Amino acid sequence: MTQVLFYLILGVALWVLGLHGLIRLHQPIRRIISVNIMGSGVFMVMVALARRSEDPDPVMHALVVTGLVVAISATAFALRLAVTGQRSEEDRE
Amino acid sequence: MTAWLDLVLTLLSWSLLLCGAFFFIAGTVGLLRFPDIYCRLHAVTKADTLGLGLLLPGLALQADSPDRLGTLLLVWLLVMGSGATACQMLARYARETEAPVDDP
Amino acid sequence: MIHEWLLDGSLALLILTLAVAVLYVRSLYASIVLFIAFGLLLALIWARLGAPDLALAEAAIGAGLTGTLLLAALGRTPVSQRAEPAFSGARQYVRSGPAVVLSLLIFWILLQAVLPLPEQSSAVVRAAEQHLDAAGVAHPVTAVLLNFRAWDTLLELLVLLLAFMAVRQLLPSLPRAPEAWPLLLGWSCLLAPLIILIGGYLLWRGSSDPGGAFQAGALLAAGAILLRLTDLLPAMGWHHAWVRLLVLGGCAFFLLVGLFTHWLGAGFLAYPEGWAGPLIILIEVAATLSIAITLTLLVIGETREVRG
Amino acid sequence: MTAALAALLIPLFTALGLLLLRSRSGPLVILTSLATLAAACWALVEVTTSGPQSLHLGDWPEPLAIRFQLQPITALLLVFTALIHLLVAVYAARSRHCRTRDTDYWPLSCLLQGSLNALWLSSDLFNWYVTLELLGLAAVALVALSGRKAYGPALNYLLLSLGASLVYLLGVALIYGRYGVLDITLLATQTEADQSTRVAFWLMTLGLMLKAALWPLHLWLPKAHASAPTAVSALLSALVVKGPLFILWRLWSEAAPVELAIETGPLLAIAGVAALLLGGWSALRTPWLKSLVAYSTVAQLGYALMALGLLMHWQLPALDAALWLFVLAHGLAKASMFLAAGELQATLGSKRVSALRGTTETMPVAMFAFAVAGGSLIGLPPSGGFLAKWMLLEPMLGQSEHWPWVAGILLGTLISAGYVFRVVALAFDRADPVPPDFKPDRFAHWLAMLPALVVWGLALVSQPLIAWLTGATP
Numbered sequence: 001m002t003q004v005l006f007y008l009i010l011g012v013a014l015w016v017l018g019l020h021g022l023i024r025l026h027q028p029i030r031r032i033i034s035v036n037i038m039g040s041g042v043f044m045v046m047v048a049l050a051r052r053s054e055d056p057d058p059v060m061h062a063l064v065v066t067g068l069v070v071a072i073s074a075t076a077f078a079l080r081l082a083v084t085g086q087r088s089e090e091d092r093e
Numbered sequence: 094m095t096a097w098l099d100l101v102l103t104l105l106s107w108s109l110l111l112c113g114a115f116f117f118i119a120g121t122v123g124l125l126r127f128p129d130i131y132c133r134l135h136a137v138t139k140a141d142t143l144g145l146g147l148l149l150p151g152l153a154l155q156a157d158s159p160d161r162l163g164t165l166l167l168v169w170l171l172v173m174g175s176g177a178t179a180c181q182m183l184a185r186y187a188r189e190t191e192a193p194v195d196d197p
Numbered sequence: 198m199i200h201e202w203l204l205d206g207s208l209a210l211l212i213l214t215l216a217v218a219v220l221y222v223r224s225l226y227a228s229i230v231l232f233i234a235f236g237l238l239l240a241l242i243w244a245r246l247g248a249p250d251l252a253l254a255e256a257a258i259g260a261g262l263t264g265t266l267l268l269a270a271l272g273r274t275p276v277s278q279r280a281e282p283a284f285s286g287a288r289q290y291v292r293s294g295p296a297v298v299l300s301l302l303i304f305w306i307l308l309q310a311v312l313p314l315p316e317q318s319s320a321v322v323r324a325a326e327q328h329l330d331a332a333g334v335a336h337p338v339t340a341v342l343l344n345f346r347a348w349d350t351l352l353e354l355l356v357l358l359l360a361f362m363a364v365r366q367l368l369p370s371l372p373r374a375p376e377a378w379p380l381l382l383g384w385s386c387l388l389a390p391l392i393i394l395i396g397g398y399l400l401w402r403g404s405s406d407p408g409g410a411f412q413a414g415a416l417l418a419a420g421a422i423l424l425r426l427t428d429l430l431p432a433m434g435w436h437h438a439w440v441r442l443l444v445l446g447g448c449a450f451f452l453l454v455g456l457f458t459h460w461l462g463a464g465f466l467a468y469p470e471g472w473a474g475p476l477i478i479l480i481e482v483a484a485t486l487s488i489a490i491t492l493t494l495l496v497i498g499e500t501r502e503v504r505g
Numbered sequence: 506m507t508a509a510l511a512a513l514l515i516p517l518f519t520a521l522g523l524l525l526l527r528s529r530s531g532p533l534v535i536l537t538s539l540a541t542l543a544a545a546c547w548a549l550v551e552v553t554t555s556g557p558q559s560l561h562l563g564d565w566p567e568p569l570a571i572r573f574q575l576q577p578i579t580a581l582l583l584v585f586t587a588l589i590h591l592l593v594a595v596y597a598a599r600s601r602h603c604r605t606r607d608t609d610y611w612p613l614s615c616l617l618q619g620s621l622n623a624l625w626l627s628s629d630l631f632n633w634y635v636t637l638e639l640l641g642l643a644a645v646a647l648v649a650l651s652g653r654k655a656y657g658p659a660l661n662y663l664l665l666s667l668g669a670s671l672v673y674l675l676g677v678a679l680i681y682g683r684y685g686v687l688d689i690t691l692l693a694t695q696t697e698a699d700q701s702t703r704v705a706f707w708l709m710t711l712g713l714m715l716k717a718a719l720w721p722l723h724l725w726l727p728k729a730h731a732s733a734p735t736a737v738s739a740l741l742s743a744l745v746v747k748g749p750l751f752i753l754w755r756l757w758s759e760a761a762p763v764e765l766a767i768e769t770g771p772l773l774a775i776a777g778v779a780a781l782l783l784g785g786w787s788a789l790r791t792p793w794l795k796s797l798v799a800y801s802t803v804a805q806l807g808y809a810l811m812a813l814g815l816l817m818h819w820q821l822p823a824l825d826a827a828l829w830l831f832v833l834a835h836g837l838a839k840a841s842m843f844l845a846a847g848e849l850q851a852t853l854g855s856k857r858v859s860a861l862r863g864t865t866e867t868m869p870v871a872m873f874a875f876a877v878a879g880g881s882l883i884g885l886p887p888s889g890g891f892l893a894k895w896m897l898l899e900p901m902l903g904q905s906e907h908w909p910w911v912a913g914i915l916l917g918t919l920i921s922a923g924y925v926f927r928v929v930a931l932a933f934d935r936a937d938p939v940p941p942d943f944k945p946d947r948f949a950h951w952l953a954m955l956p957a958l959v960v961w962g963l964a965l966v967s968q969p970l971i972a973w974l975t976g977a978t979p
Contacts, residue, residue: 003205004315007246008682010209012307014216015675020300021220022668024293027279029225029270031664033232036263037216038671040239042678045311047246049682052315056247057322058337060681062346063631065254065338065411066353067674069488070638072258072266073360076495077642078663079270081649084367085656086278171391178384185378310679310704319685324569348562348571352623352635355517356642359616362524362609363646367656441525449521456514465510465573467564 007048015041028082032075039071102154109151116144130187134180141176145169208245212238225279229267236260249407250338253399257415265422265496333473334404342409343477347466351451354484358448361491364498365435377427385427392420400485404474410481414488421493433494440490447487451480506560508548509575512583513622515541516590520615531598534611538594541618542587549580553973559628568686574628577973578829582625582751585833589743589840589956590618596844596952597736601851608650610736617643617740624748630677630687630709633752634670637716641666644745648733658728665725666716673712679705689760698762706761710753710769717749719810720780723803727787730802731795735847738795742802742843743836750809754828757817770818777811778913780804785920789927794858797924798839798846804921805835805882808914812897815910819900826974827896834881834889834963837956841878844953845871854942861931863938870950872932877957879925884918887964894918896971 018038025031043064050060120140127133149169156162215235222228236259243251271279325337325345332340342350377385396417403409424430433440454476459465468476519537523530552558552575561570597610620639627633645666649659677687683701686692696702711722718726726746730738757766784804788797809831816824848871853860864872881888898914901907963970 002315003201005312006205006209007242008311008314009308010212012304012311012675013213015671016300016304016307017213017216017220019303019668019672020296022664024296025220027225028660028664029267029274030220030228033219033228033267035664035667035671036232036259037219037235038668040235040259042671042675043251044239044242045675045678045682047243047248047251049314049678050248051246053318053322055326055337057319058341059319059321059325059346061248061250061338062341063349064248064251065342065409066349066631066635068251068254068258069353069411070356070635072262072492073357073495074638074642074663074667075263076266077360077363077645078660078667079266080364080367080498081645081656081660081663083270083273084653085660086274174384174387178380181380182378306704307675310701311682313699313701314679314682317683317685319681320568320691321685321687324566328565328569344563345565345569346571346632349632349635352620352632352639355616355620356635356639359613359639359642359646362613362616363642363649366608366646366649436527441527445521445525448517449525452514452517452521459507459510464562464564465560466562 004048004051007051008045011041011044011046011048013041014038014044017041028085029079032078032082035078036071036075039067043067106151106154109147109154113144113146113148113151116140116147120144131184134184138176138180142173145172204245208238208242212242225274226271229264229271232267233260233264236263250409250412253407253412254415257412257419261419262415262492262496269496331473333468333477336403336405336407336409338407339403339409339477339481343480344468344473347451350484351448351455351466354448354451354487357488357491358444361444361495364495382427382429385423385429389420389424389429392416392423396420396485396489400481403481404478410484411488414485415492417485417489418492418496421489422496425493425497433490440494443486443490444494445487447480447484450483454480506558506573506575508544508551509573509580509583509626510560511544512541512548512587513619513626515544516615516619516622520612520619523612523615524609529606529611531594531611534615535591535594535598537615538587538591538618542584542591545580545583545587548575549577549584551575552577552580568688568691571627571629571632572688572690573626574690575626577976579625581829581833582747583622585836586618586621586625586744589740589836590614592840592952592956593736593739593844596739596949599952600736600848600946600949610647610650610734613643613647613650614736614740617647617745621744621748625751628689628755630680630689630692632687634674634677637670637673637749637752638667640745640748641670641716644741645729647737647740648729650737651732651734655732658725658732662725662729669712669715669722671712672715673709676705676708676710676712679708689755692760696760696762696765698764702762703765706756706765706769709756710773713749713753713756714776714810717746717753717806718803719750719806720776720783720803723780723784723806726803727791727796727799730799731793735843735851738799738847739840739843742799743840746802746806747832747836750806750813750832754813754825757813758825761817763820766817767820770814770816772814774811774814774818774910777807777809777814778910778917780807780810781913781917782807782920785917785924788924789920792858793856794846794850794861794928795843795856797858797928798842801842801882801921801924802835802839804917805831805839807917808893808897809835811910811913815897821900823900823975824897826971827893829974830889830893830896830963830971834893834960837960838878838881838888838890841874841953841955841957841960842882844949845875845878848946848949848953849875852941852943852945853939855939858928858931860939861928863935864932866935866938867941868945868950870947871945871953872929874950874954874957876925876929876932877954877961879921879929881957881960883922883925887961887967889960889963892963892967892971 015038018034018041021034022031025034046060046064050057117140120136123136124133127136149165153162153165215231219228219231219235240252240255243255329337329340332344334340396413399408400413455466458467463469515537558575560573563570620636620643624636627636645659645663648655679701681687684692684695715722730741781804784800784807788800791797791800809828812824812828812831850856881890884890884894901911
């Protein structure tokens, strides 16, 4: 087993864990964290793939940087939506 | 002569590193096991200051260029500063929101 | 050899334990703190896999800003709604059985799919290496981000802008911060110039070494958030023209570059010969400022317009 | 290509300009929408006269650059997007119920249009991921415009959409790992039906199906579409769900290995039939008007999915035309239906279907628009919906072994007739009409009627349209 394969499998494992969390959990903040873990899993697969050549693959690294920024944008929006949603439920009660 | 010096330096460096690691572990155990927030803060800050304070000289002995030393010094100063600030804030927050623990 | 595997193995074990703990630990607060640790560990893994750019970005964005956002969200979540309704007892584990089996099945199928991948190689990498000289910057990741695949980066700036616009319509995320204590004030005053210095350094370094607009922007945002929370920085309301200009500047400048390159005949987003270097630096500066301000506003959320 | 780029950049610049000037000017957006429509039409003319074009962004060579590809279908979709966006913009500027005055509706809708256009033009797997995220965030932000009651469905939509993107992205990573390219045309020359490719395509398909709300991954759609403001519901149902469908179509018809497509096709077709029946059944039973229209979207997407699945299974390019006719006809009809439904429920002050009693008397135009659009959804000749269904049925009619698909389509038609007539029958019950809360807005009703009439008008040009679509799809 090579290092690349090791991290590929680790990435897939994190992705599955995140997916499981997204499906099974109900608390909004926890679900948002699950999505982030799932994302980390995909990124790990991509970074491991970048490691295959002697010099690491800059394309995959650039794509993961893009992915990270997309992830934080979506997380910020989702968290605000979750918090404001909870507030409004509380107000109604 | 230089070989002997190297050996001493390496030994010294590793013993410093091991001591640093010990303080980190002790601090973590303290964080998990101590009863109230002040004790925990005490344990954690000891770990940061002493642990890092031992780790960094240990690493510095193995450094190969002066700018590495500068970086290590900067790391040490920054962690000390932010650790102290964070600890003070946590303690002050705890004190202002809760009733005092032991002394009135 | 064996100590290499020792390192990889312990990293893997730690990250898996942390991931499971983050998802299923009982207290939401603990979950968030563990998630920040997860982010830091991930940064370590990126460094281990030879991706220092990502390690920087992950430490600043993944662990730092996401952590702040999560803690702010936790602070605004009523205690009654923090609990996960699923954690009710042993029966829960029986009921989650099918989901676990399904997950294992998915894992198994994916395992089969990734097994042959390490032997393959990529044509894109070879092309990227071949054309690096013409890209205008020496660091390959920056070359991909701002030249070879500049359109992705432009769209990603739009994603950030869109998230900001979406958040703008909702309530501010942080309650008004209490007056800062003197020690924090002093430390922030000391830290702020350093952060600006390091941010600028990262941006400048990005053309030849790991670093670049996103890392610099995230770091600057962290500094700005600190200063804003201690009231050392004036409020950044959307009604100030300079705030709008800075937030929109990155996308707008990038799009204008695209428009003009198309107009001048070189082709959409194809920088004219000899101009690639300077243009990329200008775009990076605009993007860094945009990212810094947008992330700051996303976290501290002073963006709601006063409606008359 | 200049025209297509203009159609892409005008909405983006409009959004930035509106934000910079803090303007909430509807007429400005209508003006720029007109310009976009003109640019899109020009692109359509260009592509019809001089054939498909492609543009390497940044002028980099083949595997490195992101490539824009302008095919006839792409140009048609650009025009379609611009048309629906213009219509909805006119409605939103005019309507009292769209909250355009106190929210960021205008820049958001412009960004939505821009990201859709970016999606149509792109042909790069990772670039599609970014456009999908852009599209998803814009859509959720628009849903959240309607205020606090929409936050729950919006959050659910956002989380599922993010999860779906990551499922898609893992598929893309596997493809890159296996073949080392991201461009779909380059990929097409290399793909083999091995285990990695199979899993990668399934992952991408599942992610896209979730994003396009294709059965059985549709559960988020009805709530999200029903709780959005009326103009937004129309945009979402008519346009947004078509984006992932487009990527799905390009993946399977261009890049996937043939054996794999033949093997996966029936699964998708069965999911399509299930969507038709179960989505239709939910539309029959729901008490809420907008939910009914949203469930009908789920059902109608079943036809498109079925066309795609059978296209893959039989490798029949003729079904391409059926697929895109469905998309066009459904988009137009659904825009009409949502606008009419939104007007009806806002004027009547109730969201229930039962409140529609006697609306043929109180608001005849809106009700008529609803019925006409419904006619196309059912597939009554000579509407666009009928054309699409006919194109889909044509290859099956000759062979008796295809009867299950035919039966599925007929049953689906029956159910859609059921939910449309459920509304129409109630509307003709004039004995005791529900009085409107305030004076109906005639102009908005006619606006809702417009796309429905266009759908029926498609029948007039059916012959050239079908010939063009059959020739146009590769």
